Amino acid sequence: MPKNKLNDLDPKAWLKFQKSWFIHNPPPRKKGTLVHPAKFPETMAQEFIEFFTKQGQFVLDPMCGTGSTLVAALRAGRNSYGIELNRKYAEIAKTIIAEERATLGEAIVNLKSEIVNADASRALDLRLPTFDYVLTSPPYWDMLRARGAKTQQKRRESSDLDVFYSDDPNDLGNVDDYESFLAKLIAIYAGLKPLLREKAYLTIIVKNVKKGGKIYPLAWDIGRELGKTYTLKDEKVWMQDNQSIAPFGLGSAWVSNTFHHYCLQFRND
Numbered sequence: 001m002p003k004n005k006l007n008d009l010d011p012k013a014w015l016k017f018q019k020s021w022f023i024h025n026p027p028p029r030k031k032g033t034l035v036h037p038a039k040f041p042e043t044m045a046q047e048f049i050e051f052f053t054k055q056g057q058f059v060l061d062p063m064c065g066t067g068s069t070l071v072a073a074l075r076a077g078r079n080s081y082g083i084e085l086n087r088k089y090a091e092i093a094k095t096i097i098a099e100e101r102a103t104l105g106e107a108i109v110n111l112k113s114e115i116v117n118a119d120a121s122r123a124l125d126l127r128l129p130t131f132d133y134v135l136t137s138p139p140y141w142d143m144l145r146a147r148g149a150k151t152q153q154k155r156r157e158s159s160d161l162d163v164f165y166s167d168d169p170n171d172l173g174n175v176d177d178y179e180s181f182l183a184k185l186i187a188i189y190a191g192l193k194p195l196l197r198e199k200a201y202l203t204i205i206v207k208n209v210k211k212g213g214k215i216y217p218l219a220w221d222i223g224r225e226l227g228k229t230y231t232l233k234d235e236k237v238w239m240q241d242n243q244s245i246a247p248f249g250l251g252s253a254w255v256s257n258t259f260h261h262y263c264l265q266f267r268n269d
Helices: 011-017 042-052 068-076 087-108 120-125 150-156 178-190 218-226
Strands: 021-023 058-061 079-084 113-117 131-136 196-206 209-211 214-216 231-239 260-267
Touching: 011 042, 042 068, 042 131, 042 196, 058 068, 068 079, 068 087, 068 113, 068 131, 079 087, 087 113, 120 178, 178 218, 196 218, 218 231, 218 260
Parallel strands: 021 231, 058 079, 058 131, 079 113, 131 196
Antiparallel strands: 196 260, 209 214, 231 260
16 A cells, blocks of 8 residues: 555555445434434544544534534544534533543543634634644534424423524524525635645535425535535445334325435545
8 A cells, every 4th residue: 555645544444434335323322412403423423533634633623513523533533623603512512522531541631622612604713723624514404493303303302402503693503594504504614724734624424404395405515515615525425224214205205214414525625
């Protein structure tokens, strides 16, 4: 194998990651992270971080929620920063990261893992370092506000769990017009460009959304629009095979049970 300029993996691990689809069923969530209504698992995030960076490099999540990316970065031996608009989630993330640092001990004592409670649209004002990789997932439009969403039913029955992110007008999950939401989201991601080193990768974990009996191709729209700023290099499809199947549209219409996400890979060329 020629000199590996991208990561610290051996050829076998490199080839395994190149598969265009994978199954990853998240382990049970820790208390605190369950409060957040949408997050990806640290175990999966670590695999992406270890492929797209070398030890000691810098990772950014501009919409970090309760800190999954930063926890994964610590476990992988990378420095990390997270931007989170919601103060409650930012504080939860800080607590979770402090606990993770205590668990990992001396092995990560020199690594940074910083949470910034701020609006990602103003990332250039935050005096952040240059990053080698971005791993993030956007709000899926205002779908958490949809009263009929089956996935939210159990959360509404519990007073301890958030159904949506916040009431903040700057929260993209509160933008009800799809085109406006998309434009604001793309502007945030495109605005990160000055913070990224040349050839740095961005991974955006997202799926298309259904609303009012219609599909909105959020993943594909992000690929098209953000491809005007970065190079869209590829995709990996994350599939979960441990979800219960619901009889949507049974006997009358086609409505899929959607158990996959697109992991879009962009590069800062």
